[in-house]
Amino acid sequence: EEIEKGGFEHFMLKEIFEQPSVMQDVMRGRIHLEDNTLHLGGVKDHLEKLRKAKRIIICACGTSWHAGLIGEYLIEEFARIPVEVDYASEFRYRTPIISPDDVVMVISQSGETADTLAALRMAKEKGALVMGICNVVGSTIARETTCGMYTHAGPEIGVASTKAFTAQVIVLYMLALALSIGRTIKDEEIALYLKELSEAPQKAASIIAQHADIRAIAKVYKDARNFLYLGRGFNFPVALEGALKLKEISYIHAEGYPAAEMKHGPIALIDKDMPVIFIATRDSTYTKILSNIEEVRTRKGKIIAIATEGDQEISNLADHVIYIPYAAAPVTPLLTVIPLQLLSYYIATERGCNVDRPRNLAKSVTVE
Ligand code: G6P
Numbered sequence: 001e002e003i004e005k006g007g008f009e010h011f012m013l014k015e016i017f018e019q020p021s022v023m024q025d026v027m028r029g030r031i032h033l034e035d036n037t038l039h040l041g042g043v044k045d046h047l048e049k050l051r052k053a054k055r056i057i058i059c060a061c062g063t064s065w066h067a068g069l070i071g072e073y074l075i076e077e078f079a080r081i082p083v084e085v086d087y088a089s090e091f092r093y094r095t096p097i098i099s100p101d102d103v104v105m106v107i108s109q110s111g112e113t114a115d116t117l118a119a120l121r122m123a124k125e126k127g128a129l130v131m132g133i134c135n136v137v138g139s140t141i142a143r144e145t146t147c148g149m150y151t152h153a154g155p156e157i158g159v160a161s162t163k164a165f166t167a168q169v170i171v172l173y174m175l176a177l178a179l180s181i182g183r184t185i186k187d188e189e190i191a192l193y194l195k196e197l198s199e200a201p202q203k204a205a206s207i208i209a210q211h212a213d214i215r216a217i218a219k220v221y222k223d224a225r226n227f228l229y230l231g232r233g234f235n236f237p238v239a240l241e242g243a244l245k246l247k248e249i250s251y252i253h254a255e256g257y258p259a260a261e262m263k264h265g266p267i268a269l270i271d272k273d274m275p276v277i278f279i280a281t282r283d284s285t286y287t288k289i290l291s292n293i294e295e296v297r298t299r300k301g302k303i304i305a306i307a308t309e310g311d312q313e314i315s316n317l318a319d320h321v322i323y324i325p326y327a328a329a330p331v332t333p334l335l336t337v338i339p340l341q342l343l344s345y346y347i348a349t350e351r352g353c354n355v356d357r358p359r360n361l362a363k364s365v366t367v368e
Contacts, residue, residue, distance in 0.1 A: 015156055019201075020202065022163045023166060030174055031197065038174055040178050042147055043178070049103075051183065057084045064109060064116075065107075070169050074176040078180040079177075091122075103129045109161055115368065117144070129146055131148050133148060135164050151170075162341050177193055204334065206325055218350055219350055225253065225273070226255075230257055232285040234283075236259075242256060246340075252347065270301040276303055278296075279306045279336045303319050308323070
């Protein structure tokens with residue numbers, strides 16, 4: 001096991017650090033920058049049907065469900081196809097309306113999650129085109145879907161998913177672009193978004209290089225009893241994922257929320273003992289997020305901001321700032337999630353938790 005960990009103390013840390021190279025593996029052979037094309041072998045025979053879908057319903061559990069939410073933002077933004085995202089466990093029991101014009105897309109790292117598999121079988125029975133995004137080659141979900149794409153993240157051992165998540169988001173990004181080509185997006189936009197995606201691995205590496213600074217922040221907050229994670233747009237699902245990572249491995253209660261919803265509830269919890277993590281990258285909602293930060297500051301909450309390099313304004317408002325390189329908004333989830341993974345990891349290890357095998361959790365939930 002020590003050899004498999006490759007010198008890292010835990011699989012989770014190794015898997016976080018692997019993300020820049022995993023990102024490259026996911027894109028390899030699929031993105032051709034010389035002519036701005038995408039080659040998605042696993043779905044190529046079904047692209048026309050996917051493009052004509054009346055609606056895409058994404059079903060998943062846990063971290064894969066968060067990737068699905070980002071998929072919704074990406075597919076609706078680029079391809080203008082309506083998307084719904086459902087927990088597989090809800091979908092399968094609520095007599096959903098599914099027609100043969102629908103596409104049901106299931107996302108699963110393991111390809112074995114019981115609820116996701118049941119959702120897939122139900123959708124297939126109702127005649128929908130079923131597509132899968134899986135990491136484990138030859139897994140049950142991968143075998144039972146009509147078409148799909150592998151994430152190629154390599155084996156993920158840590159129970160808390162990290163590299164599989166970023167790989168899922170890249171697959172969804174590539175798929176969203178592939179669905180939009182020749183329809184809803186201009187050639188120059190395709191070129192820009194492919195270039196932006198191809199630069200993500202190197203940007204991710206520069207964030208990982210800041211691990212010592214992130215560890216220092218973790219030491220300050222390791223004894224907090226609650227955490228709030230706030231983000232908007234593409235980074236709202238990242239707020240949910242950041243909170244989930246912390247809960248899973250450190251056993252600190254954490255909630256993720258869309259930043260603007262804060263005033264409909266969580267703001268009541270804010271006091272000097274509440275650390276609030278804001279994902280506040282420079283995009284169309286940046287000024288709105290700044291006013292949300294002001295609201296937390298007024299109530300003496302502790303502010304940790306994930307911000308875009310060069311943003312001085314935010315350092316006047318936040319107690320701590322973790323900077324990420326600039327990227328186009330749809331690419332930012334791939335980058336903003338990394339400091340949140342590292343923060344959870346360091347908080348959990350500072351608390352002496354077994355991060356690779358957290359209590360009560362399983363890597364793959366194969367029974368209901
Ligand atoms: C479990 C794991 C999570 C994972 C979820 C869905 O809860 O602990 O890390 O996100 O299952 O798993 P899947 O293999 O379907 O992505």
